Amino acid sequence: MSKIRVRFAPSPTGELHIGGARTALFNLLYARAKNGILVLRIDDTDLERSREDYVDKLLDSLHWLGLDWDEGPYYQSRRQDQYTAEAKRLFADNRAYRCYCTTEELTKGREEAKKENRAFLYPGTCRDLSPDAEEKCRSEGRKAVIRLRTPNSGETVVDDLIRGKVHFENEMLDDFIILKSNGQPTYNFASVVDDLQLAITHVIRAEEHLSNTPRQQLCALALGYELPAFAHVPMILAPDRSKLSKRHGATSVEEFQNEGYLPEALINYMALLGWSPGEDRELLNLDDMIEAFKLEKVNKTAAIYDVNKLAWMNGHYIREADPDRLAEAARPFFERHGLIKGELGSDELDYFKKVLKAVRERARTLVELAEAAEYFYLDDFEYDQKGIKKAFNKEGALDVLRSIRQELSVLDDFNEEKTEALFDKISDNTGLSFGRLIQPTRLALTGRMGGPGLFEIISLLGKERTLARIDKAISYIESGME
Numbered sequence: 001m002s003k004i005r006v007r008f009a010p011s012p013t014g015e016l017h018i019g020g021a022r023t024a025l026f027n028l029l030y031a032r033a034k035n036g037i038l039v040l041r042i043d044d045t046d047l048e049r050s051r052e053d054y055v056d057k058l059l060d061s062l063h064w065l066g067l068d069w070d071e072g073p074y075y076q077s078r079r080q081d082q083y084t085a086e087a088k089r090l091f092a093d094n095r096a097y098r099c100y101c102t103t104e105e106l107t108k109g110r111e112e113a114k115k116e117n118r119a120f121l122y123p124g125t126c127r128d129l130s131p132d133a134e135e136k137c138r139s140e141g142r143k144a145v146i147r148l149r150t151p152n153s154g155e156t157v158v159d160d161l162i163r164g165k166v167h168f169e170n171e172m173l174d175d176f177i178i179l180k181s182n183g184q185p186t187y188n189f190a191s192v193v194d195d196l197q198l199a200i201t202h203v204i205r206a207e208e209h210l211s212n213t214p215r216q217q218l219c220a221l222a223l224g225y226e227l228p229a230f231a232h233v234p235m236i237l238a239p240d241r242s243k244l245s246k247r248h249g250a251t252s253v254e255e256f257q258n259e260g261y262l263p264e265a266l267i268n269y270m271a272l273l274g275w276s277p278g279e280d281r282e283l284l285n286l287d288d289m290i291e292a293f294k295l296e297k298v299n300k301t302a303a304i305y306d307v308n309k310l311a312w313m314n315g316h317y318i319r320e321a322d323p324d325r326l327a328e329a330a331r332p333f334f335e336r337h338g339l340i341k342g343e344l345g346s347d348e349l350d351y352f353k354k355v356l357k358a359v360r361e362r363a364r365t366l367v368e369l370a371e372a373a374e375y376f377y378l379d380d381f382e383y384d385q386k387g388i389k390k391a392f393n394k395e396g397a398l399d400v401l402r403s404i405r406q407e408l409s410v411l412d413d414f415n416e417e418k419t420e421a422l423f424d425k426i427s428d429n430t431g432l433s434f435g436r437l438i439q440p441t442r443l444a445l446t447g448r449m450g451g452p453g454l455f456e457i458i459s460l461l462g463k464e465r466t467l468a469r470i471d472k473a474i475s476y477i478e479s480g481m482e
């Protein structure tokens with residue numbers, strides 16, 4: 001059997017959407033599972049909508065996700081000669097012809113079809129023009145496109161690896177354009193020429209392209225190549241089953257990256273959009289996925305996107321990440337938050353990692369991680385309003401803070417064990433519960449009511465900052481909490 005070759009063929013007309021990234025992932029999984037080759041092709045024939053900076057962004061997003069291709073990128077914009085040559089061949093074999101219909105004429109036909117509530121199909125006006133008739137069209141200044149001659153009867157069957165056999169009446173497939181009047185190929189033509197010339201064995205792509213497939217098959221047959229196999233992966237819909245769009249939050253890989261998702265979480269989550277490894281397994285790394293992946297097991301029905309599940313998964317990967325790797329991933333977010341800046345000295349790096357260890361348990365994104373870490377870097381924070389009522393506005397809160405301050409001021413070792421032992425002692429001496437001691441102290445040190453363990457916080461802040469923050473809270477309460 002020949003080597004499996006798949007391709008991912010994004011159009012550089014925008015950022016890489018989660019749907020496109022999932023298509024890339026499925027292609028990669030299939031290639032790796034079959035020991036095949038993943039080809040990257042950039043579909044940039046639409047010169048008006050394609051942009052070079054989008055190409056860069058696409059490549060960046062694929063790299064960031066770790067979706068590494070084996071061959072390419074091939075650029076359609078650099079393969080014009082191939083399209084021209086293949087179209088000429090079809091033309092010479094009488095499998096394609098020149099069509100001189102003007103846009104106005106076609107638009108008129110389209111409008112009539114719309115009025116009559118039927119799909120517009122090119123009526124074959126120029127299918128059998130005599131040389132004289134062609135000459136006349138040219139003399140009228142009409143420009144020609146090239147259309148593929150397709151069969152008028154019978155059917156074209158797409159044998160989809162996910163959906164099974166899908167039948168299309170040839171009657172409903174008109175003679176579509178392969179080269180535009182400026183000589184550029186249409187998507188349906190360029191895609192087929194590339195798939196065939198690059199010896200693609202499996203075309204795995206979005207369901208929205210299923211309606212293009214019979215046309216592409218007819219084109220491939222006319223060109224005299226063997227057809228690749230096709231697999232159309234299901235759509236990704238929003239929870240309300242509408243099309244996933246901006247109003248549902250992040251949709252592009254770059255946006256997910258900026259919102260603090262880890263690539264391994266996004267990869268894991270995307271794999272489950274329309275596929276399942278079975279046995280209720282949900283947390284998988286790329287190797288696990290490659291081992292379990294079967295194209296035939298991809299669902300036919302649309303997948304529903306659920307940001308909460310993605311966030312949950314991201315939280316898992318944040319907790320599991322190797323500390324150095326987490327530090328590297330979290331760093332830009334801490335910088336953006338104004339918490340760290342530039343090269344970190346070894347003490348600063350050490351502190352940064354300890355802070356991460358303290359806050360990683362509860363964060364679901366790297367943005368949340370940076371937010372949770374603010375008070376480890378910034379002294380100037382407000383006290384939580386509910387916390388003020390609950391912890392400061394309580395009989396005895398001031399005494400509690402004063403005695404804690406007093407005890408801490410004579411403690412030299414500010415590690416977790418020593419400070420905890422000290423709180424134990426204060427609790428014994430005063431008869432106050434641990435909670436009564438911890439709540440106002442936590443609020444004084446962090447401005448918040450929740451977070452990592454208090455003694456971890458104290459040991460990270462160190463003596464000076466701990467005492468200064470307790471002093472500040474004492475003054476705040478003394479001044480009537482204004």
Ligand code: GLU
Pocket residue numbers: 008009010011043191204205206209
């Ligand atoms: N450029 C097309 C797209 O981005 C790819 C279609 C295909 O995979 O054939 O939708």
